[in-house]
Amino acid sequence: MPLSEKTRAEIQAALTRYPQRRTAILPALRAAQRDAGYLGQEQIEEVANLLELDPNAVYMLVTFYDMLYREPKGRFVLGVCKNIACYLRGADEIIEHLLDRLGVGLNETTGDGMFTVRPFECLASCGTAPVILINNEEYAERLTIESVDRLLDELRARPFEAAGEHGIPWPILQAEAANRG
Numbered sequence: 642m643p644l645s646e647k648t649r650a651e652i653q654a655a656l657t658r659y660p661q662r663r664t665a666i667l668p669a670l671r672a673a674q675r676d677a678g679y680l681g682q683e684q685i686e687e688v689a690n691l692l693e694l695d696p697n698a699v700y701m702l703v704t705f706y707d708m709l710y711r712e713p714k715g716r717f718v719l720g721v722c723k724n725i726a727c728y729l730r731g732a733d734e735i736i737e738h739l740l741d742r743l744g745v746g747l748n749e750t751t752g753d754g755m756f757t758v759r760p761f762e763c764l765a766s767c768g769t770a771p772v773i774l775i776n777n778e779e780y781a782e783r784l785t786i787e788s789v790d791r792l793l794d795e796l797r798a799r800p801f802e803a804a805g806e807h808g809i810p811w812p813i814l815q816a817e818a819a820n821r822g
Contacts, residue, residue: 644687648676652691662692666702670709671777679710707761708777715750715757717796720774723760726767731784735771736760738786742793755797 644652651672655665669692673684680688680703689696703709710718721727721736736747739758743751750757766772769782773792781792 642677642683644673644684645676648672649691652688656692663694666692666694666699667706670699670703674709679713681711707759713750716755718757718759718776720759720761720764720777722762722764722766722770722772722774724763724767727764727771730770732771734786735773735784735789738789739793742790756793 652669655668656662659665669688673688674680677684685699685703686696689699723732743756745751745758747758747760764772764774766780766782771784773781
């Protein structure tokens with residue numbers, strides 16, 4: 642699926658903020674990921690073309706960063722910090738509770754396509770540990786088992802926002818991507 646016009650415009654705008662085209666690569670990839678839900682070969686090549694970069698170099702960057710996805714994820718990606726500060730404040734119990742409540746393992750997505758749980762080494766929020774990063778943009782801090790349950794309920798109740806401008810719901814987007822191989 643090609644990038645939407647809105648995403649292409651966002652990437653073009655990012656190019657004006659940086660002295661060299663290649664320095665806009667992370668904002669461009671994040672925009673493409675928001676649009677498509679993940680960074681497949683088509684999205685990577687389109688970003689590379691827009692930035693006038695080698696697609697292989699862009700692909701290597703995508704494989705380097707944990708927050709860039711090469712395959713579909715849930716509507717809400719829950720990145721749970723497992724570093725020492727979070728661990729000492731109960732991150733292991735938070736992870737265990739999340740996995741039990743959602744019925745998935747780490748790096749797996751719920752059957753309804755709503756949640757993916759991923760471990761992160763550090764989310765740079767030690768003073769508010771334990772922490773979850775939601776969709777790489779929103780922090781949930783000072784977590785307890787009870788606050789995790791409230792968070793999951795609140796996320797399920799959020800109004801649906803389709804992936805990008807294409808208006809394709811996440812579970813349908815995931816099924817289409819799985820069928821493409």
